[in-house]
Amino acid sequence: MNEGRSLAFYVLAAVFGLYVLFLYGPMIVIFVLSFQGPTGGLTFPLNGVSLHWFERLWEGGGIVDITGAFKRSLALGLVVMFLTVVLSLSAGLAFRKRFHGANALFFVAIASLIVPSIVTSLGIALEFRLLDDWLKAYGPPWIADDLTTTMGMFTSGLGAHLTWTLPFGLLVMFAIFNRFDPRYEEAARDLGASPAQTLRYVVLPIILPSVVGVGLFGFTLSWDEIARSSQAMGEHNTLPMELQALTTTVTTPDIYALGTSTTAVSFAVIALALGAIGLLRRRQARHGSDAGHA
């Protein structure tokens, strides 16, 4: 029915083009401005081109401990990524069978996406405060005496991030298994494979590219998360939290340099993940033509 391109095509193509410009335009502007000369300000024009603001940023010139926050966020992001992949994969396999409470778990996962982040963050903060009080009052002396707080980046903070990344991980797993042909597993079983062998040699190789996608969600969502972190991180801040704090105080292009650096990490991770997915797909096409083609 689409002989030749209609007028609607050109109108919608223009809308799409404008939308992409709207998405990327402002970001490109701050990348350009982060290379502002030493005398330049927060807006155009560029007073020369330099790495001045990057140098200042990484020397810790005047603003908070960026290197520390950078390392903390990276460590947290990697742990969140690992746990998101393993836990989502495991739960994704579970949802293909029948188990008690499957509906409740699904409902809770969706609720975790929809309940405002500030509410979840407040709840986690309260939980750990009450736990602290309880431990100080009733805990054994070897805990109670030295305890300042149980809150921290890898306790309450990690939990807060997982309530955000796991629902996305689960949704991706559902999408994967909705398209998965169970006859591959039946064939493996008929040939005498144990459930563990079926998983290891049949299911995992087929779904691997998509599992990389789950990891991508796990890392990037954690790397940029603020709302849930806001009350749950304990004494240290993550990188995006520092960045948000800077928006109200900093009046020099440092903040653009920081923005560019953070986005560079995001882009590196995205490129790495997409590259890995592409590579795995091509390998499947070459080697496993009888297994990998769903």
Place this chain on the structure above:
Amino acid sequence: MSSNANLDSHGVPGWLQAAPVALVFTLFFVLPLGFVLMVSFWDYNDFQMLPTFTTRSYTESFEGCLTSLPDLCTMLKTYVSTIKFCAIVWLATLVIGFAVAYFLAFHVRSLTAQMVLFLVCTIPFWTSNVIRMISWVPLLGRNGLVNQILVGAHVVDTPVEWLLYSPFSVALAFVHLFTFFMVAPIFNSMMRIDRRLMEAAYDAGASGWQMLTNVVIPLSKPGIAIGSIFVVTIVMGDFITFDVMGGEQIASAGKVVETRLNALQFPPAAANAVILLVATMLIIAVLNRIVDVRKEL
């Protein structure tokens, strides 16, 4: 979620595989929500929360809401303003998201091109929201690019002030950040529409507009509903976008909670969180009547 009965009896039982995720959600989502509800009924003083039952936090939050009518109390004003933002952002993201998804689903012909263009829309979603917000500063500020152009072209004599740190910039940032939440589910719904239905409509003499209103929109409804739920709940609970783009001048339902938290007043913060949650759930309940979300995944 395809269930496969003959696999049930093999390998690790399902409940065991689901247990780690269930544990995480119990410890860091379900229990915390319980604590929010519990603490919202606690008393407090300047230093700490006091575990005695009281409705003080609620009565204080709603103070003047009945007595000062017909004037609106602070709480109602904040909610009216937040819901106004929800409506504006929802409409803008819906129109833009629908157009973008429609273009991708029906006008881009090769699957590879579809996936590449969809990825182009997705990549910003994997980058920082704060950076995407502050990237408007050099464009919309008093000395920003837009004002430079407007003044340079003599459209205005003095720089336009309402472009940044205003309701306008807050709404703009929301549309910028969250239109993707509309594009993805609507695109997903559209890709499932059987193309033969559209051919049938075409053969039966439907105009482009009739095809849109009688075939495409009804069949895209699940995606529209899911996208709407995402966008509306994000705007309802947001405090960061209002903070960064509103110059800390604009009240919102989520910011009320944050303000109380910054003052370390946990019971009133919890009460406001419960009110926010109830308001959000009411909106979702209305949207959920339109479509059973679970069926559409």
